[in-house]
Amino acid sequence: MTQSELYYTLALLQVEGVGDVIAKKLIQNCGTAEEVFASKKAQLQTIDGIGSVVIQKLQDKSVFAKAEAELQFIIKENISFTFFQEDNYPERLKNCYDSPTILFQAGNINLENRRIISIVGTRQITSYGMEFTKKLIEDIAPLNPIIVSGFAYGVDIYAHQVAMECELQTIGVLAHGLNQIYPKVHKKYMAKMEQNGGFLTEFWSNANPDRENFIKRNRIVAGISEATIVIESAERGGSLATANLANDYNRDVFAVPGRITDKYSQGCNNLIKTQRANLLSSAADLVYILNWEISKKQPKAVQRQLFISLTDEEQKIYDYLQKTGKEMMDIIAIECDFPIYKISAVLLNMELKGIIRPLPGKMFEVI
Template sequence: MSQTELFYALSLLQVEGVGDVMAKKLINQCGSAENIFKEKKATLQKIDGVGTSILKNLKDKSIFNKAEAELKFIEQEDIQTLYFQDKLYPERLKHCFDSPLVLFQSGNIDLQNRKIISIVGTRQITSYGTEFCKKLLEDLAPLNPIIVSGFAYGVDIVAHQTAMDLGLQTIGVLAHGLNQIYPKVHKKYVAKMEENGGFLTEFWSTSNPDKENFVKRNRIVAGMCEATIVIESAEKGGSLITANLANDYNRDVFAVPGRTSDKMSQGCNNLIKTQRANLLSSAADIVYILNWELENDKKETKTIQKQLFVSLELEEQKVYDYLLNKGKEEMDIIALECDFPIFRISSILLNMELKGVIRPLPGKKFEAI
């Protein structure tokens, strides 16, 4: 976008009563942000939602001063801006009705890879959550996904760090402007993240990391990704807001189950119980449900399968090898051929299904993935 259009877009965002939804409606009706400020009052009044208050506020000269100051900051800090109509604007986010009009970006973000997932959860991550997150990304690494999170304490920073260690692109979505980093202790990760990934935000340099900003930025985390993964969460928490937003945007949601007595598993267990999230037991679940294996050649698929399936128990491996060679087969025949009693094969097949290594078919048949 041109500097002129950016200036008027920023000015529009400073108009009281005009948010992202109304701003995009006005631009679509008038053709550009600049045209809005030149359009006749009678024409603007015909646009649904535009009343006397907005018409009056469009004449407020102070909005241009604020836009000019932010534009100066953008130029001085060499910040990239992503307009909602730009090709580089996150494609999935573009289709969310309440997506930001303008995003600010730092680093070397490349969103050409369509495998983009967000990993969110509690700031009080446990050793269980940490190990699960690390193992999950290690197993997904051959598919080279982009990892998105909020750069906060706990699950967020573990996801970012692990992604960086594995050479995966990772993006932090901030709840404040690019003139600062919150929490400050995470400044030590900024340079490395910007080498292969970076940061996105909708907030200006005048914005502080206020509580409401964290809730607002969650829609970016959910909207720009193919799926949202909740590692750990208490009964209430910001990650559950992100999961709900992902559901509203018709995105896939995964949650890691835990013991009912574990405080930091209650949120995940509730998501699964209320069918607002897929149960996530291993990376294979993501590969299967998102159909990622269908987008890769046989060599790459075999690589990811080899890594994912090493966790099978001996009995499960025996059944998997049988189905891999035999193809589709009925449960009774599987039990007979693998020499397991029928009550035992039911339990084995259920565990394998949860691990994502087999899929059930009509007629009580199963096949290996």
């Protein structure tokens, strides 16, 4: 995208009544944002959903001064950006009808990895939520996913921290421009995040972290990823709105269950109860439902497994599967005397070590 194209696109987004849906429709029909401004009224009237009010507002020349000011900020700060029609625009966001026309970014973001998950939840994360988040990210770390969140207090920043500890790419989606950071206390994490990941935003330099911006931000968090995971949430909260958006975008949604008496489990329990989220008890549930394949680079010859260290639990399951050949997860749990909630995590660890593999129907066999 050239500077000229960016300039006219910025101007179009400043036209009163033109949001991302209308802006993208105008650009797709006219060819470029510059051609939108140059188009005759009769041509614009042929575009479905474009009324006389929008056509009239396109005559407002003040939008060009605003676009010029923002363009100079982008040039001065050397800010990267991507346009919704470009190849480097997040692939899954392209499929969201209301996705941003332009995304600004900072850091070293690489979205070629298709395993992208969003982790969201309450700003008052509990020890239960922290323990689950840490275990989840550590368990899926060998699969090298990208962890997306909103860089807010609580679940968001903790998910970013654990991802960085595991040397995973992590992306914070901001509710303001790249000229500031909110909350300010999280500024200390910026440099490390930008080394392997970074920040995305649709907001200009004059945008403050207002409440409505967080609501808009949530659609990027939900739309950019393969699945959204709600760690903890009260009965009402922004993370539930993100989960609903993910459902609207036909993405998988997961929620971590908790005790019915726990305030910050009520939202998750309700998502599961109303079948708006899959119950997430371990990383194995995520891997299974998303059908993530374990890397083919894992060692496969049984003889080589002799050099892999197994826990007593893993050895028990390994010995059992060597005798039976293959078996269903529930049967393995019964025969090896494991509770169901625990067997999935043990099987996932064994899968990551390359000593067993999953089969259709929740079956497993020794490699």
